[in-house]
Amino acid sequence: MQALSYTLASSAEAAVAQYAQHQGSARYIAGGTNLYDLMKLGIERPTHLIDVSRIVGMDTIKTEGDILRFGARALMTDVAYEPMVREQYPVLSESLLKAASQQLRNMATVGGNILQRTRCMYFRNGAGSSSTVGRYHCNKRAPGSGCSAVNGLDRTQAVLGTSEACTAVAPGDWPVALMAMDASVELLGSSGQRIVPIGDFYRLPGDTPQRDFNLEEGELVTAITVPKTPLGRASTYHKIRDRESFAFALASAAVALEMDGTTIRSARIALGGVATTPWRSHAAEAVVAGSALTPELALRAGRSAFHDARPGQHNAFKVDLGARVIADALLIAAQRRA
Ligand SMILES: Cc1cc2nc3c(=O)[nH]c(=O)nc-3n(C[C@H](O)[C@H](O)[C@H](O)COP(=O)(O)OP(=O)(O)OC[C@H]3O[C@@H](n4cnc5c(N)ncnc54)[C@H](O)[C@@H]3O)c2cc1C
CATH class of the missing domain: 3.30.390.50 (CO dehydrogenase flavoprotein, C-terminal domain)
Known part of the structure; x- marks a missing residue:
């Protein structure tokens, strides 16, 4: 049994400050539909959860000048059914409606969605309760352990952007639509705010497949923006x-x-x-x-x-x-x- 503590953040700044107190062992949690899953599989083992699902103002969907802004904790359902999004940006709405199930979309957030981890079966199976390598080798889960997908069952693996170390597919639908719409990700960390174009947010596996995103430790996704077009x-x-x-x-x-x-x-x-x-x-x-x-x-x-x-x-x-x-x-x- 591993002890697990929990705090509810009331603002983005408070969430970042709470993270700093638990450096390395904390995780933000929004809808929990991916993180709890990974914790049950033994892949994620945080000792502290910072709930960002109630942060005031971080769920708004609005147009601001030349951009659409989606607060990171806006629910997938709410963004998908927003009339302006449905009518003027069907690619965004459809990418959300074709993802997961209605129940999941009612829990899951658009910020959590861009940070979900691969469904590669070699990544998800084999963390075990005590072993760091487990039944299947996976460089993403246990760096340097190898990749069982090579010469394994690779029907669902990637054919583009692969490396010797990893062929795991990026799972999300919404990030694909965001990529086509030249979106950006707004981040808040202990050294302030920054904005990352979605094309620079995701990392090719190369020989460090354990790092999926260009995120600094403790950075919170506060919003996703799309230029009006x-x-x-x-x-x-x-x-x-x-x-x-x-x-x-x-x-x-x-x-x-x-x-x-x-x-x-x-x-x-x-x-x-x-x-x-x-x-x-x-x-x-x-x-x-x-x-x-x-x-x-x-x-x-x-x-x-x-x-x-x-x-x-x-x-x-x-x-x-x-x-x-x-x-x-x-x-x-x-x-x-x-
Ligand atoms: C059975 C099933 C089927 C699914 N099918 C699909 C599908 O077809 N297509 C698809 O796209 N997705 C699918 N999903 C994935 C689902 O869409 C994601 O689990 C969901 O979008 C994650 O959002 P969340 O708010 O629950 O994230 P969480 O689980 O709360 O968090 C996910 C990750 O993001 C981090 N995080 C969350 N919010 C923030 C933030 N604001 N800033 C920084 N870090 C943060 C967490 O620490 C965690 O690492 C499926 C999931 C399940 C369980």
């Missing part, structure tokens, strides 16, 4: 999974288009379920920019996103699936042009 309207989040509900993506695409009639002026394309981070594909964007969209062009764009793919033994299907998901998402988004 006309690209939001002709947008979609398309997700393919083993079952149509309550499952993580095998491949997904967030697409947002700026259209001039039937011609695509510019496109933003990001991928989920196939890469070790939420994955922006500038190659696919370049294929469609300045052209009238046809099914053939859409598929060519999809294929261009996978030129650098490195499939393993059982996940080569993701290369074709991912290309087709992008193609379908482009066609859906183009239908939504004003």
